[in-house]
Amino acid sequence: LKRYNLCLLGCGNVGRALLKLLVEKTTELRSAYDVEWRITGVSTRRMGHLTRLEGIAPDALLADPPGFASTPSPSAVTIKEWLEKAQADVLFESTSLNPENGEPATGYLRDALEQNVHVVTANKGPVAFAFDELQALALAKNKRFLFESTVMDGAPIFSLFREALPAVHLSCFSGILNSTTNFILGEIEAGNSFEEAVKKAQAIGIAETDPSMDIDGWDAAVKVSVLTTVLMGVPLRPSEVQREGIRTIGEDAVRRARAEAKPYKLVCRAERTPGGVTASVRPEQVPATNPLASITGTSSVVHFETDSLPGLTVTEHNPGPRTTAYGMLADFITIARRS
């Protein structure tokens, strides 16, 4: 039996869904993977750096506001101090994305790996901006740096290539990877104005108060950057992805395109070139014969072309925080199985 001390950095929707999933899968983790776990540290902006070596009860964390029989103690000042006091084995990081430089999350993950702590993140920033550095550090420390939940929530993309597609060379991919814009385009097709569609996306909780990260294609560009960096071995910054959002298409054009059965989608593309990779995020009209065509609502899709499998498409339907949390759980099981 392997015992893991787990620390959560960020405990919003995803962190809470992860806690619930860990509780739900406790018995299976023990019986099928020989794994026991306890939460020895939680850090959020509101609560600060909490630690409790004997374990923090997930129920107490899931209560709103968190209800502790006795306050976990003592608070640490830095991430390293916190992880040390918590005797952390694995850090789950789910803080919010900074699409300009990936900080401060990258620094947190660097600190954790330097402290010999495995790292699982749902945050795209550190992968887009510091994959090579963090991966090298993880190798040097004989720890894992895993990030299944950064693209397409918890759908297996990175583990698919790492474990199930050995000796495959990815020549290009295309995808619809931002669910907010896909939802907004669908609402416009259904007769809503752009502004109404954005408000609806905010109402169901998929768009931020400032929705420009999605609408202007930044979220998708960071995902393209992550995929090219990890799956094609070509580090590409989000700013190097040609990027055009959905503001400029026009409501009439969106509806006309749908009526012609060639709906607009915010399409991500990357392709190997002699010198590296070219990549783009832009609105495109997608005909019904395209592997990306059937995606509606908050679902997402990515289509790969490789030297050995001519075309492989992975589609994820109706994701939610539990889906993202599952990707983090799968990464945790990978750590337990392979290290």
Next chain:
Amino acid sequence: LKRYNLCLLGCGNVGRALLKLLVEKTTELRSAYDVEWRITGVSTRRMGHLTRLEGIAPDALLADPPGFASTPSPSAVTIKEWLEKAQADVLFESTSLNPENGEPATGYLRDALEQNVHVVTANKGPVAFAFDELQALALAKNKRFLFESTVMDGAPIFSLFREALPAVHLSCFSGILNSTTNFILGEIEAGNSFEEAVKKAQAIGIAETDPSMDIDGWDAAVKVSVLTTVLMGVPLRPSEVQREGIRTIGEDAVRRARAEAKPYKLVCRAERTPGGVTASVRPEQVPATNPLASITGTSSVVHFETDSLPGLTVTEHNPGPRTTAYGMLADFITIARRS
């Protein structure tokens, strides 16, 4: 560096594609996976059981007819004798399917595992009829029994669940898994008669001289049996899959359904029930909103619903013998990585 003696049982389209792929990936297998290989045995109906410990040149096997500088020798009488003389580490089996009982292939694989030889098969029969037995034998012998290429050619399905979807519970799946019927239905939609469509499928080499295995749903039923047995843990014989082929739909109905944008497909389904699994293969009209809708030609698709990922669809486009061979190569790399 690990050195593997490989034996090929069956050397038709798939076996030949595997030989080519092994040759093509020789350098990468050495550099990325520490693997060297040589072919020490080949067995076909035409050539008999050939062995040559110093290695049989792939070029000689790929020539038509096979051209050997000196005839490999000596021929063995039984599979066990052959594998022993070839000092086999891995057997690649790609003989043809017997959908009634999986023999004689099951016997070949049993013999190989008993001889402490890893087994990679592209043949669905042994998995549908003897998965539990062969898996238990492989475990007892500390060898692997792998069969990625049995469903959806070389697309990663079994490795996906085994390696990339830990602690997931599959509640149901649906799919279009027989490319011959999918191709035939498309040809009928395009105006051909049923007979013309079958002839065209035979002409491009995807349908057998006796096409009833595909048309009457047997091939699809065996695949459903393999998926429920392996991924749901419920052994289901092909004869236990409710089965209806495409003979009875009628050409007019096929064209009318396409015109209504709800084309007929030969749909595979399986769903957990309190007592086990119910499964079927039958023609269904698939609306455009269905994850299976966009499949045309020889492509195939499977849609999974699980407790942790609400919906995950894997689509494979334009497969060929090289795709099937890739699944066998991936299984070989799994053997080298994990044993």
